[in-house]
Amino acid sequence: MLSNLLFRIQSQKGVQGIIVVNSEGIPIKSTVDNSTTVQYAGLMHSFIMKARSTVRDIDPQNDLTFLRIRSKKNEIMIAPGKSPSALSIKPPVEIPFSQHVSRPSMAQNLYSLKK
C-alpha cells in the first residue's frame, strides 16, 4: 500500500527521487543515495520549521500544507505532516524533488496575479 503510493509519485514525469523523513528530520525512506538524502533532509528540515512557524505566526489557526521551491535547475516539493509534538517521531515529511526548468520571478508574480 505504502510503497505503492510512493512508487506512483516516483513514476511521475520528471521526478528524481523521494525522501521521507520524520518530524526531527531523520530520513526514514529514500530513493536517492545516502549523502544526498542526509543533505536534503538536514537542510529542508530547518527550512520547513521556519516556513511553518511563519505561517502560524501570521495566523495561529493556519498551518503549512505544501511547499514548492522552484530553482534554476529543479523543483523541490515538500509535503509536511501534522504539527509535530515534541517527542513524537511519527509525523513525517515527504520531499519529492523533480526536474523542471526554472522560470523568472516576474512570471511567478504574474501567476499570482492570474490566480
Add this chain to the structure above:
Amino acid sequence: MLDSPKSSKSSALSAKDSVKKLKIKEETKAKGSAKGKRKQLGKKDEEVDISMASMGHPEIFPLVFTGKTQEILNCRINEDITEEKPYKLLKKEDIIQDMKTRAAVSDFHPVKKIVLEYPGEELLIVLDSEFKYGQNFYLVATEEAKESFLNPPEAEEEEADTKEGTTEEYVYKPPVRKPWVSLGSEKEIEEESVNESLRKIKYMISRVRREFGSKVKFTDRNASSVKDGYIECTSYQDKNFIIKKLEKDVGAQVIPKVKEMSTQTKWTYPRNAATQYFPREFSDEEKELCLSSEDLKEFIISVFLRVEIALQQNEIMNAFFDDWKALAEDESTFGGKSDAYLKEYQSFTDLHYLKHRTVSCVCWHPTIYGIIAVSVTERLSYEERIAQSGKLLLRKSPILFWSFSDPIHPQLMLECPEDVYCFEFCPSDPNIIAGGCMNGQVVLWDISEYEEKLQNAKTGAGGSKNTAVNMPTFIQAQQSGKEPHFVRYCAVSSIEYGHKTVITDIHWLPDYFEVNRMGIAFENRIGVCVQLITCSPDCSILFWDLRAPKPTIQSSFEKAKEEKAIEAPPDVPTTFKHLDLSWRPLIKANLSKSDTSGDYSPTKISLAEEHFHYRMQDKMQYQIKPEIFGDENPYKQLRVPSAKALKILENIPTNFFVGTEDGEVIYSDWKMERESDSGRLISQKPANKYTIHDGVVRTIQRSPFFKDIILSVGGWNFAIWKEGVTSGPILQSCCSSKRYTVGHWSLSRAGVFFIGREDGNIDIWDLLEKTHEPSQTQNISISMITCIKPWIVSSKQHFLAISDNFGTLHILEISWTLSHPSSNERASVDHYFEREVKHLDYFEKRQEFRAKERRELELETQRKKTRVAGGQKSREQMEEQLNINYADFLDEEKKILTGLGLLKATDRFA
C-alpha cells in the same frame, strides 16, 4: 635642608656678638702677655683669615678633612655624613686627642685655638658638599650657632612670611577631609528607611497556543437569570484620604558622589578544539518500525494527492511561462525607425592622392581591426583619358590603406602599374593582395613587411612613438615625415596573355580546391589559396595559378625575363618573382552567345564556392598555416603538384553567375569541353541567359546566408535569383528614378541588402518588411556611390564602408535593428524565397495558359471577322457549320441516351 644655611642668617647678629666678645678676650690676653704678642698677632691674622667673617659668617671656619681624618672621626663623606644629613657632632676631647697625636698634620691644626676655647663639650662639623665656603667641611665655632644649625627656627619665619602673603593675595585652600563622627543620625536614617518585609506573590498565566489571537465570541445573557450574575460595585468615600497632612519630616544630607568602577581583562586560555557531527540516522529496525506505523500510512495517504496534483500541474498548464518575455521578442521586430539609420562613424579623404580620382573598390583588412584598403582610379571619361594619356603615365593611382586611428594620413600605399579597378585580400594570407588593372594585367602585392606597422596603427595615433622604436629605419623616417610608404607590387601578369581590357572583377578561389586546365576541381593539398579568377569585358574569364610553372615549359624568352626580374629593386619582396611579367592564365573561358556569333562581355562574376571573410577572424588561423612551411612564406615555395596524385572533387560546383556590360545575367559552367573535330579545348555555352537589367551589371553577389540566392544590380533595377530556377529572377525590382551603382547583402540579416545609387543615396531593403520599395533611404554623399562593403567587428559593432565618386570613404555604423536578426529571420526569408519560386512557377503556367487562350481568342475573333467581313456565308462555310451542328447533336443524343441507361458506356468505346 637647603633652608638651613639661610635660616642661619637670622641668628647672624647674635653670632657676631659672640665673635666680638671672643676678639676682645683675645686682645686682653694679648695685652697681658707682651712676650708672645707678635706671634699671637700673626696667629690672629691667620685666624681672621680663616673665619668666614667676610661672608657674614664669622662663626664658620672651613676645614679640609682628609680621608684619614674622616676615618678617625667617623665622618666619612657619603657614609657617615650625607648631603641630606650634613651634621656631625664631634667631642672636643676627640679633637684635642687628634691634635695631640698628629700635631701639625692634624686637620684641626688651623682651628686649634678655637677648639681649645670652645665652651661646649661637642663641636658641630657640617659637610659643605657645595663648597660654599671653599672647603669640604666647616666648623661651627659658637654654641648658639650650633644650636641654630641643629634646630632651625623655620616655623616662626614661615609664619611671618605667610602673614605678609595673605595681605596681598588669596590662596585657595582645598577643604580637608575629616573622618566622620557618628552623632546618632545613622540610627535616625535607619528608622526612616523602608524595607520590604512581605514576600512577593508570583502568578503564572498560560494559555493554549491555538487560542492565541483566536476570535472571541460575545453573546447576550440575562443577568437576573443566574444567581450572582450581577455584582454591584457602588462608590464610597475612603477615609484614608481625609486626614490632613500637618507635618512632614524631611531629612536631607549631602554626600559626595561615589562611583564604583572596576576593570579586569579576562584571559581566555587558547585551546585546540574540534567538533565533528554526523547526521542522526535510524537503524534498519527503527526505520521498519516507522514505515509500518499507522501514522505514516495516514500521512502518506493524506499527502499523496497534494503531491500528485503539484507534480501534474507543471505538465497540464505551465503557470510559470513568461508571457512578458515572449512579448518583448515581438516588440523588438517593430523597433522604432529612429535607431534604424546608419550612423556616420568616420570618413577618410586625401587631398593629394584622391584629387580628381574616384574610388573603384574597397576592402576591409581581414585580420587587423580598423584597417581598410581603397583603390582609386582617375575620374575621367574615355575621351578625356585618351587626351591625357601622357600625363596619366606619370600619375599613378595607388591603393590606400586607411586606419581608424588616423583619418588624414594613409597608413600604407600600394604602387600600381595602372589604375586598379578591383582587388581582394588573399583569404589564407592577408598580406597577399591581388588586383586587376585597367590594362588587363593582374597585380600581386606582398605587404608582410608592413604588417607590423598596420598592427601598430590600429592601437592608435598616440602609439606612433612606440612603434617608431621597433620599426626599421626607413619606416621611421617616413613616419616622422608623415609620408606613407609606397609598396611596390611584386608581380604583374604578362600583357600578351592576359585580358585585353580593364579587369572588372577578381576573386580568390577557396583554399580547399584547385582547378586544372580542363576546369575540373581537384583537392588542394596545401590548404592555401593559390588560384584566382578574373573577368573583364573583353569576353573572357581567366583562371590564374600563383605557383611557379614547371621549368620545362618555360621558354628561353621567359627565362631571360625571369633573370631580368631578379634584378628588381631590393626593397621589392621576391615572393612572386617567378611570375613577374611572364604569368599566364591557367584557363581562358569565353562566353559565346548561343544564337549569334560573338561573346558576352562579363563585368562581374559570382562563384558558387566563395570566401566570405567579412568578419574579424582569429589571427591564430593564419598563424597555423605558415608553420607548416617553417618560417618562410608559403607562397615562395609553391609548386604545381603532379595532377595524377590529386583527388577529383566531384561535389564542387563549377557553375557561376556572370553579369555583363549589356545588362544580361548569365549562368554558366567553367568546365572545358573538347571540340569534337579539332580536339581543342573550348568553354561551354552558357546554360541560361536573362536580360533583366537596362545597363551594366554592377554587382552580382551570393547571399552570405543562402548559397543559391544571388543578388544582381545593374542599370535602374536589381534582381534576386535562385540557382536552379531557370525561368527568371525570383524577385525583380521596378525601375527606380536613379541608376543603381552597387549593391551588397547584409552580413548579419538574411533579408537585408544595401543598394547604392547614382545620387549618393543608400537604399536599405528589408525583404521581410516590404519588397516593393526600400524600407529606408539614406543620403550619404552628394556624388555617386561606388562601392559598399560591410564588416562585422564584433556582435555589437557592424560597419559599412561606402565610397563615393569624389574619393571619400565613409565608414558608417549599422544600427542595432539593421544588424541583429529577429529570432527566425533566416527561416522566414527562406520561406519567402520558396514562396516566390512557387509564385514564379504558377506565373509561368498561367502565362502558357494565357498564351493558349489568347491564341484561341485570336482565332475566334479572326473567324468572326471573316464572318462579318464576308457578309454572306460561302458554301463551304455553310457545310462546315452544318457538320459542326450535326456533331453537336450526336454528342447530345449520346449523352442523353447514356444518362437514361439506354446506351451502355462500354458500347461507346467499342
